[in-house]
Amino acid sequence: MKRIPTLARAAGVAGALSLVLVGCSSGGAGGSASGATDDTYTWWDPYPQHERGSDWEQRVQACGEDAGVTIQRTAYDTTGLTNQALLSAQEGTSPDIILIDNPAVSTLADTGMLTTMDELGFDTADFDENLLDAGVVEGDAYGIPIGANTLALYYNKEILDAAGVDPATITDWASLDAALAAVSAAGHTGITFAGINTEEGSFQFLPWFWGAGADLRQLDSPEAVEALELWTGWLDQGYAQQSVLSNSQNTTWEEFLTGNFAFGENGTWQVNSAAEAEFETGYIQLPARDGGGAPAPTGGEFIVAPVQQDTARYEVTSQIIECMTTTDGLVETAQTFAYYVPSTEAGQDALLEAEPDLEVWVDAVRAAKGRTSDDLGTDYPLISEQLWTAVQRALSGAATPQQALTEAQQAAESATS
Helix, strand or coil: CCCCCCCCCCCCCCCCCCCCCCCCCCCCCCCCCCCCECCEEEEEECCCCCCCCCHHHHHHHHHHHHCCCEEEEEECCHHHHHHHHHHHHHHCCCCCEEEEECCHHHHHHHCCCECCHHHHCCCCCCECHHHHHHHEECCEECCEECCEECEEEEEEHHHHHHHCCCHHHCCCHHHHHHHHHHHHHCCCEEEECCCCCCHHHHHHHHHHHHHCCCECCECCCHHHHHHHHHHHHHHHCCCCCHHHHCCCHHHHHHHHHCCCEEEEEEEHHHHHHHHCCCCCEEEECCECCCCCECCCECECEEEECECCCCHHHHHHHHHHHHHHHCHHHHHHHHHHCCCCECCEHHHHHHHHHHCHHHHHHHHHHHCCECCCCCCCHHHHHHHHHHHHHHHHHHHHCCCCHHHHHHHHHHHHHHHHC
Protein backbone atom coordinates (compact mmCIF):
# COMPACT_ATOMS: atom_id res chain seq x y z
CA MET A 1 0.00 0.00 0.00
CA LYS A 2 1.37 3.41 -0.93
CA ARG A 3 2.04 5.75 1.95
CA ILE A 4 0.32 9.14 1.87
CA PRO A 5 1.06 12.26 3.93
CA THR A 6 1.09 11.89 7.71
CA LEU A 7 -2.32 11.90 9.30
CA ALA A 8 -3.40 14.52 11.78
CA ARG A 9 -4.82 11.79 14.00
CA ALA A 10 -6.47 13.84 16.68
CA ALA A 11 -8.47 16.01 14.33
CA GLY A 12 -11.94 15.13 13.20
CA VAL A 13 -11.70 11.37 13.87
CA ALA A 14 -15.01 10.08 12.64
CA GLY A 15 -17.36 9.11 15.36
CA ALA A 16 -14.67 9.21 18.01
CA LEU A 17 -16.55 11.56 20.33
CA SER A 18 -20.15 11.61 21.48
CA LEU A 19 -22.27 14.61 20.57
CA VAL A 20 -22.51 17.29 23.23
CA LEU A 21 -25.95 18.85 23.50
CA VAL A 22 -26.00 22.01 25.60
CA GLY A 23 -28.99 24.30 26.00
CA CYS A 24 -28.71 27.67 24.34
CA SER A 25 -30.98 30.65 23.86
CA SER A 26 -32.69 30.80 20.49
CA GLY A 27 -31.76 34.39 19.82
CA GLY A 28 -28.55 33.55 17.99
CA ALA A 29 -25.33 35.54 18.09
CA GLY A 30 -25.53 39.22 18.73
CA GLY A 31 -22.08 40.43 17.76
CA SER A 32 -18.70 39.01 16.87
CA ALA A 33 -15.94 37.36 18.83
CA SER A 34 -13.58 39.44 20.89
CA GLY A 35 -10.76 40.78 18.74
CA ALA A 36 -12.70 41.00 15.47
CA THR A 37 -12.30 44.23 13.51
CA ASP A 38 -12.93 45.32 9.94
CA ASP A 39 -9.58 43.88 8.87
CA THR A 40 -9.51 40.94 11.31
CA TYR A 41 -11.83 37.95 11.05
CA THR A 42 -12.14 35.40 13.83
CA TRP A 43 -11.91 31.67 13.13
CA TRP A 44 -12.37 28.71 15.49
CA ASP A 45 -11.47 25.11 14.66
CA PRO A 46 -10.95 21.76 16.46
CA TYR A 47 -7.27 21.37 15.64
CA PRO A 48 -5.21 22.49 18.67
CA GLN A 49 -2.40 20.17 17.60
CA HIS A 50 -1.80 22.40 14.56
CA GLU A 51 0.06 25.30 16.11
CA ARG A 52 1.24 28.61 14.72
CA GLY A 53 3.46 28.03 11.70
CA SER A 54 1.93 24.64 10.88
CA ASP A 55 0.80 23.80 7.36
CA TRP A 56 -2.81 24.11 8.49
CA GLU A 57 -2.27 27.50 10.12
CA GLN A 58 -0.61 28.78 6.95
CA ARG A 59 -3.46 27.40 4.87
CA VAL A 60 -6.06 29.29 6.91
CA GLN A 61 -4.06 32.52 6.90
CA ALA A 62 -3.57 32.33 3.12
CA CYS A 63 -7.35 32.40 2.65
CA GLY A 64 -7.51 35.48 4.86
CA GLU A 65 -4.83 37.17 2.81
CA ASP A 66 -6.73 36.36 -0.40
CA ALA A 67 -9.76 38.12 1.09
CA GLY A 68 -7.64 41.10 2.22
CA VAL A 69 -7.95 40.44 5.96
CA THR A 70 -6.07 38.83 8.81
CA ILE A 71 -7.54 35.71 10.41
CA GLN A 72 -7.39 35.43 14.17
CA ARG A 73 -7.46 31.68 14.72
CA THR A 74 -8.35 29.90 17.98
CA ALA A 75 -8.32 26.11 18.35
CA TYR A 76 -10.27 23.95 20.81
CA ASP A 77 -10.70 20.21 21.15
CA THR A 78 -13.83 18.88 19.47
CA THR A 79 -16.06 18.77 22.54
CA GLY A 80 -14.80 22.07 23.89
CA LEU A 81 -15.44 23.75 20.56
CA THR A 82 -19.13 22.79 20.52
CA ASN A 83 -19.58 24.02 24.08
CA GLN A 84 -17.68 27.25 23.41
CA ALA A 85 -19.69 27.92 20.24
CA LEU A 86 -22.97 27.59 22.14
CA LEU A 87 -21.69 29.80 24.95
CA SER A 88 -20.52 32.46 22.51
CA ALA A 89 -24.01 32.57 20.99
CA GLN A 90 -25.50 33.24 24.40
CA GLU A 91 -22.96 36.00 25.08
CA GLY A 92 -23.11 37.61 21.63
CA THR A 93 -19.42 36.94 20.96
CA SER A 94 -19.59 34.38 18.16
CA PRO A 95 -16.63 34.26 15.75
CA ASP A 96 -17.03 34.93 12.05
CA ILE A 97 -16.27 31.33 11.06
CA ILE A 98 -16.32 28.00 12.88
CA LEU A 99 -15.03 24.71 11.57
CA ILE A 100 -17.03 22.10 13.49
CA ASP A 101 -17.68 18.35 13.51
CA ASN A 102 -20.55 17.65 11.12
CA PRO A 103 -23.08 16.13 13.60
CA ALA A 104 -22.87 19.32 15.69
CA VAL A 105 -24.06 21.53 12.82
CA SER A 106 -27.71 20.75 13.46
CA THR A 107 -27.17 21.37 17.18
CA LEU A 108 -25.84 24.88 16.51
CA ALA A 109 -28.44 25.56 13.82
CA ASP A 110 -31.24 24.58 16.20
CA THR A 111 -30.28 27.49 18.47
CA GLY A 112 -30.62 30.04 15.66
CA MET A 113 -26.96 31.02 15.90
CA LEU A 114 -25.97 30.11 12.32
CA THR A 115 -26.61 31.80 9.00
CA THR A 116 -27.77 29.62 6.13
CA MET A 117 -25.57 29.36 3.09
CA ASP A 118 -28.29 31.16 1.11
CA GLU A 119 -28.21 34.05 3.58
CA LEU A 120 -24.45 34.11 3.24
CA GLY A 121 -24.75 34.19 -0.54
CA PHE A 122 -22.79 30.96 -0.96
CA ASP A 123 -23.67 28.52 -3.76
CA THR A 124 -23.70 24.89 -2.61
CA ALA A 125 -24.55 23.33 -6.00
CA ASP A 126 -21.14 21.72 -6.58
CA PHE A 127 -21.01 19.86 -3.28
CA ASP A 128 -21.98 16.20 -3.07
CA GLU A 129 -25.51 16.04 -1.74
CA ASN A 130 -24.85 13.01 0.48
CA LEU A 131 -22.11 14.99 2.26
CA LEU A 132 -23.88 18.34 2.31
CA ASP A 133 -26.97 16.71 3.87
CA ALA A 134 -25.25 16.40 7.24
CA GLY A 135 -25.54 20.19 7.52
CA VAL A 136 -29.08 20.54 6.16
CA VAL A 137 -31.90 21.31 8.59
CA GLU A 138 -35.47 21.62 7.31
CA GLY A 139 -34.22 22.17 3.78
CA ASP A 140 -31.64 24.84 4.61
CA ALA A 141 -27.87 24.24 4.33
CA TYR A 142 -26.04 25.64 7.35
CA GLY A 143 -22.49 24.82 6.34
CA ILE A 144 -20.07 23.44 3.78
CA PRO A 145 -18.08 20.20 4.28
CA ILE A 146 -14.37 20.78 3.84
CA GLY A 147 -14.02 17.07 3.16
CA ALA A 148 -15.13 13.78 4.64
CA ASN A 149 -13.74 10.66 6.20
CA THR A 150 -15.55 7.37 6.63
CA LEU A 151 -15.16 3.66 7.29
CA ALA A 152 -13.96 0.72 5.22
CA LEU A 153 -12.73 -2.80 5.85
CA TYR A 154 -8.98 -3.21 6.28
CA TYR A 155 -7.53 -6.66 5.68
CA ASN A 156 -4.39 -8.61 6.53
CA LYS A 157 -3.17 -9.93 3.18
CA GLU A 158 -1.00 -12.65 4.72
CA ILE A 159 -3.97 -14.18 6.53
CA LEU A 160 -6.23 -13.96 3.49
CA ASP A 161 -3.57 -15.54 1.28
CA ALA A 162 -3.11 -18.41 3.75
CA ALA A 163 -6.88 -18.96 3.82
CA GLY A 164 -7.20 -18.77 0.04
CA VAL A 165 -9.38 -15.65 0.13
CA ASP A 166 -9.24 -13.03 -2.62
CA PRO A 167 -10.50 -9.74 -1.12
CA ALA A 168 -11.81 -8.70 -4.53
CA THR A 169 -14.44 -11.45 -4.27
CA ILE A 170 -15.98 -9.90 -1.12
CA THR A 171 -18.89 -7.95 -2.54
CA ASP A 172 -21.83 -8.72 -0.21
CA TRP A 173 -22.59 -10.24 3.19
CA ALA A 174 -22.63 -13.81 1.89
CA SER A 175 -19.15 -13.54 0.37
CA LEU A 176 -17.84 -11.83 3.51
CA ASP A 177 -19.25 -14.64 5.67
CA ALA A 178 -17.61 -17.18 3.37
CA ALA A 179 -14.28 -15.37 3.77
CA LEU A 180 -14.65 -15.33 7.56
CA ALA A 181 -15.42 -19.05 7.56
CA ALA A 182 -12.29 -19.76 5.49
CA VAL A 183 -10.14 -17.61 7.76
CA SER A 184 -11.53 -19.32 10.85
CA ALA A 185 -10.89 -22.77 9.35
CA ALA A 186 -7.28 -21.70 8.77
CA GLY A 187 -6.90 -20.94 12.50
CA HIS A 188 -7.24 -17.16 12.56
CA THR A 189 -9.76 -14.72 14.02
CA GLY A 190 -11.94 -13.26 11.31
CA ILE A 191 -12.85 -9.69 12.19
CA THR A 192 -12.64 -6.98 14.82
CA PHE A 193 -14.89 -3.94 15.14
CA ALA A 194 -15.98 -1.39 17.74
CA GLY A 195 -19.22 -2.32 19.47
CA ILE A 196 -18.60 -0.05 22.45
CA ASN A 197 -21.53 1.48 24.35
CA THR A 198 -20.94 4.99 22.94
CA GLU A 199 -21.41 6.91 19.70
CA GLU A 200 -18.48 4.97 18.27
CA GLY A 201 -20.55 1.79 18.54
CA SER A 202 -23.36 3.34 16.50
CA PHE A 203 -20.86 4.79 14.03
CA GLN A 204 -19.39 1.36 13.31
CA PHE A 205 -22.75 -0.43 13.20
CA LEU A 206 -24.41 2.03 10.81
CA PRO A 207 -22.81 0.68 7.58
CA TRP A 208 -24.35 -2.72 8.31
CA PHE A 209 -27.64 -1.16 9.44
CA TRP A 210 -27.92 1.08 6.37
CA GLY A 211 -26.40 -1.62 4.16
CA ALA A 212 -29.35 -3.83 5.03
CA GLY A 213 -31.76 -1.07 4.00
CA ALA A 214 -32.73 -0.05 7.56
CA ASP A 215 -33.84 3.44 8.61
CA LEU A 216 -32.97 5.24 11.85
CA ARG A 217 -36.61 6.20 12.35
CA GLN A 218 -37.48 2.49 12.62
CA LEU A 219 -34.83 0.75 14.70
CA ASP A 220 -36.75 -2.54 14.93
CA SER A 221 -37.42 -3.09 11.22
CA PRO A 222 -36.68 -6.54 9.76
CA GLU A 223 -33.68 -5.03 7.97
CA ALA A 224 -32.28 -3.62 11.23
CA VAL A 225 -32.74 -6.97 12.97
CA GLU A 226 -30.92 -8.72 10.14
CA ALA A 227 -27.96 -6.33 10.49
CA LEU A 228 -27.68 -6.96 14.22
CA GLU A 229 -28.02 -10.70 13.67
CA LEU A 230 -25.03 -10.45 11.34
CA TRP A 231 -22.87 -9.08 14.16
CA THR A 232 -24.16 -11.47 16.81
CA GLY A 233 -23.70 -14.34 14.37
CA TRP A 234 -20.02 -13.47 14.02
CA LEU A 235 -19.62 -13.78 17.77
CA ASP A 236 -21.59 -17.01 17.95
CA GLN A 237 -19.45 -18.58 15.21
CA GLY A 238 -16.18 -17.36 16.69
CA TYR A 239 -15.42 -15.05 13.78
CA ALA A 240 -15.18 -12.13 16.24
CA GLN A 241 -14.15 -11.99 19.90
CA GLN A 242 -15.99 -10.73 22.97
CA SER A 243 -13.58 -7.78 23.08
CA VAL A 244 -15.76 -6.06 20.47
CA LEU A 245 -18.21 -5.17 23.26
CA SER A 246 -15.69 -2.77 24.81
CA ASN A 247 -13.64 -1.92 21.74
CA SER A 248 -13.33 1.73 20.77
CA GLN A 249 -12.11 2.48 17.27
CA ASN A 250 -8.60 2.93 18.67
CA THR A 251 -8.56 -0.40 20.53
CA THR A 252 -10.06 -2.09 17.48
CA TRP A 253 -7.15 -0.78 15.46
CA GLU A 254 -4.65 -1.94 18.08
CA GLU A 255 -6.17 -5.43 17.82
CA PHE A 256 -5.89 -5.40 14.04
CA LEU A 257 -2.23 -4.36 14.24
CA THR A 258 -1.39 -7.46 16.29
CA GLY A 259 -1.62 -9.38 13.03
CA ASN A 260 -4.09 -11.89 14.45
CA PHE A 261 -7.21 -10.63 12.64
CA ALA A 262 -8.09 -11.01 8.98
CA PHE A 263 -10.28 -7.89 8.92
CA GLY A 264 -10.68 -4.70 10.92
CA GLU A 265 -13.39 -2.09 10.44
CA ASN A 266 -11.85 1.35 10.69
CA GLY A 267 -11.49 4.72 9.07
CA THR A 268 -9.57 6.73 6.54
CA TRP A 269 -7.45 8.16 9.34
CA GLN A 270 -5.63 4.79 9.76
CA VAL A 271 -4.27 4.62 6.20
CA ASN A 272 -0.73 5.62 7.18
CA SER A 273 -0.72 3.35 10.20
CA ALA A 274 -1.81 0.44 7.99
CA ALA A 275 1.02 1.18 5.57
CA GLU A 276 3.49 0.98 8.46
CA ALA A 277 2.11 -2.30 9.87
CA GLU A 278 4.40 -5.32 10.21
CA PHE A 279 2.28 -7.19 7.66
CA GLU A 280 0.89 -6.30 4.25
CA THR A 281 -2.50 -4.63 4.41
CA GLY A 282 -5.21 -3.47 2.05
CA TYR A 283 -8.77 -2.23 2.26
CA ILE A 284 -12.11 -2.74 0.59
CA GLN A 285 -15.45 -0.99 0.85
CA LEU A 286 -17.79 -2.29 3.52
CA PRO A 287 -20.26 -4.46 1.58
CA ALA A 288 -24.02 -3.96 1.60
CA ARG A 289 -26.18 -7.02 2.28
CA ASP A 290 -27.10 -7.62 -1.35
CA GLY A 291 -23.97 -6.28 -2.99
CA GLY A 292 -22.16 -3.03 -3.67
CA GLY A 293 -20.76 -0.60 -1.14
CA ALA A 294 -22.72 0.04 2.04
CA PRO A 295 -23.47 3.63 3.02
CA ALA A 296 -21.01 4.34 5.83
CA PRO A 297 -21.42 7.36 8.10
CA THR A 298 -19.41 10.45 7.33
CA GLY A 299 -17.00 12.14 9.65
CA GLY A 300 -15.33 15.48 9.11
CA GLU A 301 -15.86 19.16 9.69
CA PHE A 302 -18.16 21.77 8.18
CA ILE A 303 -17.42 25.47 7.80
CA VAL A 304 -20.28 27.40 9.36
CA ALA A 305 -20.89 31.13 9.73
CA PRO A 306 -22.48 32.36 12.96
CA VAL A 307 -25.00 35.20 12.80
CA GLN A 308 -23.42 38.66 13.10
CA GLN A 309 -25.05 42.00 13.90
CA ASP A 310 -22.93 43.55 11.17
CA THR A 311 -24.15 41.61 8.15
CA ALA A 312 -21.67 43.45 5.92
CA ARG A 313 -19.05 41.04 7.29
CA TYR A 314 -20.67 38.17 5.42
CA GLU A 315 -19.14 39.17 2.10
CA VAL A 316 -15.60 38.56 3.33
CA THR A 317 -16.69 35.49 5.30
CA SER A 318 -18.05 34.03 2.07
CA GLN A 319 -14.77 34.80 0.28
CA ILE A 320 -12.81 32.93 2.98
CA ILE A 321 -15.14 29.94 2.77
CA GLU A 322 -14.89 29.92 -1.02
CA CYS A 323 -11.09 29.96 -0.80
CA MET A 324 -11.19 26.93 1.51
CA THR A 325 -13.56 24.99 -0.74
CA THR A 326 -12.37 25.54 -4.31
CA THR A 327 -11.20 22.37 -6.05
CA ASP A 328 -7.58 23.25 -5.33
CA GLY A 329 -8.50 24.25 -1.79
CA LEU A 330 -10.27 20.97 -1.06
CA VAL A 331 -7.36 18.96 -2.42
CA GLU A 332 -4.91 21.01 -0.37
CA THR A 333 -6.96 20.30 2.75
CA ALA A 334 -7.05 16.60 1.84
CA GLN A 335 -3.29 16.56 1.53
CA THR A 336 -2.82 18.52 4.75
CA PHE A 337 -5.18 16.16 6.58
CA ALA A 338 -4.60 12.97 4.62
CA TYR A 339 -7.76 11.28 5.83
CA TYR A 340 -10.03 13.87 4.18
CA VAL A 341 -11.67 13.16 0.84
CA PRO A 342 -12.83 16.34 -0.96
CA SER A 343 -16.55 17.07 -0.87
CA THR A 344 -16.98 17.75 -4.61
CA GLU A 345 -16.63 15.42 -7.58
CA ALA A 346 -14.01 17.70 -9.13
CA GLY A 347 -12.00 17.67 -5.92
CA GLN A 348 -12.23 13.89 -5.61
CA ASP A 349 -11.07 13.41 -9.20
CA ALA A 350 -8.15 15.78 -8.63
CA LEU A 351 -7.17 13.94 -5.45
CA LEU A 352 -7.21 10.59 -7.26
CA GLU A 353 -4.87 11.98 -9.90
CA ALA A 354 -2.38 12.69 -7.13
CA GLU A 355 -3.21 9.69 -4.89
CA PRO A 356 -4.74 6.87 -7.00
CA ASP A 357 -4.45 4.41 -4.09
CA LEU A 358 -7.25 6.31 -2.36
CA GLU A 359 -9.88 5.11 -4.85
CA VAL A 360 -11.53 2.79 -2.29
CA TRP A 361 -11.89 5.71 0.11
CA VAL A 362 -13.27 8.04 -2.54
CA ASP A 363 -15.82 5.37 -3.50
CA ALA A 364 -16.70 4.91 0.18
CA VAL A 365 -17.23 8.66 0.64
CA ARG A 366 -19.36 8.85 -2.50
CA ALA A 367 -21.61 6.13 -1.02
CA ALA A 368 -21.51 7.57 2.50
CA LYS A 369 -24.29 9.20 4.49
CA GLY A 370 -24.39 11.84 7.21
CA ARG A 371 -25.61 10.66 10.60
CA THR A 372 -28.01 13.61 10.87
CA SER A 373 -29.22 13.21 7.27
CA ASP A 374 -32.88 12.48 6.50
CA ASP A 375 -33.62 15.63 8.51
CA LEU A 376 -32.89 13.82 11.80
CA GLY A 377 -31.08 16.88 13.14
CA THR A 378 -30.98 16.96 16.93
CA ASP A 379 -33.02 13.74 17.12
CA TYR A 380 -30.00 11.79 15.90
CA PRO A 381 -28.06 11.57 19.20
CA LEU A 382 -31.22 10.47 21.01
CA ILE A 383 -31.82 7.71 18.48
CA SER A 384 -28.15 6.76 18.34
CA GLU A 385 -28.00 6.20 22.10
CA GLN A 386 -30.81 3.68 21.84
CA LEU A 387 -29.12 2.01 18.86
CA TRP A 388 -25.78 1.52 20.59
CA THR A 389 -27.60 0.27 23.69
CA ALA A 390 -29.42 -2.32 21.58
CA VAL A 391 -26.17 -3.42 19.94
CA GLN A 392 -24.56 -3.90 23.35
CA ARG A 393 -27.48 -5.88 24.73
CA ALA A 394 -27.54 -8.19 21.73
CA LEU A 395 -23.78 -8.73 21.57
CA SER A 396 -23.66 -9.49 25.29
CA GLY A 397 -26.50 -11.99 25.04
CA ALA A 398 -28.75 -9.98 27.36
CA ALA A 399 -31.44 -9.88 24.65
CA THR A 400 -32.03 -11.21 21.17
CA PRO A 401 -31.48 -8.73 18.34
CA GLN A 402 -35.26 -8.48 17.87
CA GLN A 403 -35.90 -7.85 21.57
CA ALA A 404 -33.08 -5.33 21.89
CA LEU A 405 -34.17 -3.33 18.85
CA THR A 406 -37.86 -3.40 19.74
CA GLU A 407 -37.06 -1.88 23.13
CA ALA A 408 -34.68 0.60 21.45
CA GLN A 409 -37.40 1.77 19.08
CA GLN A 410 -39.82 2.31 21.94
CA ALA A 411 -37.23 4.30 23.88
CA ALA A 412 -36.27 6.35 20.80
CA GLU A 413 -39.90 7.24 20.09
CA SER A 414 -40.32 8.36 23.69
CA ALA A 415 -37.11 10.42 23.62
CA THR A 416 -37.92 12.22 20.36
CA SER A 417 -41.64 12.80 20.80
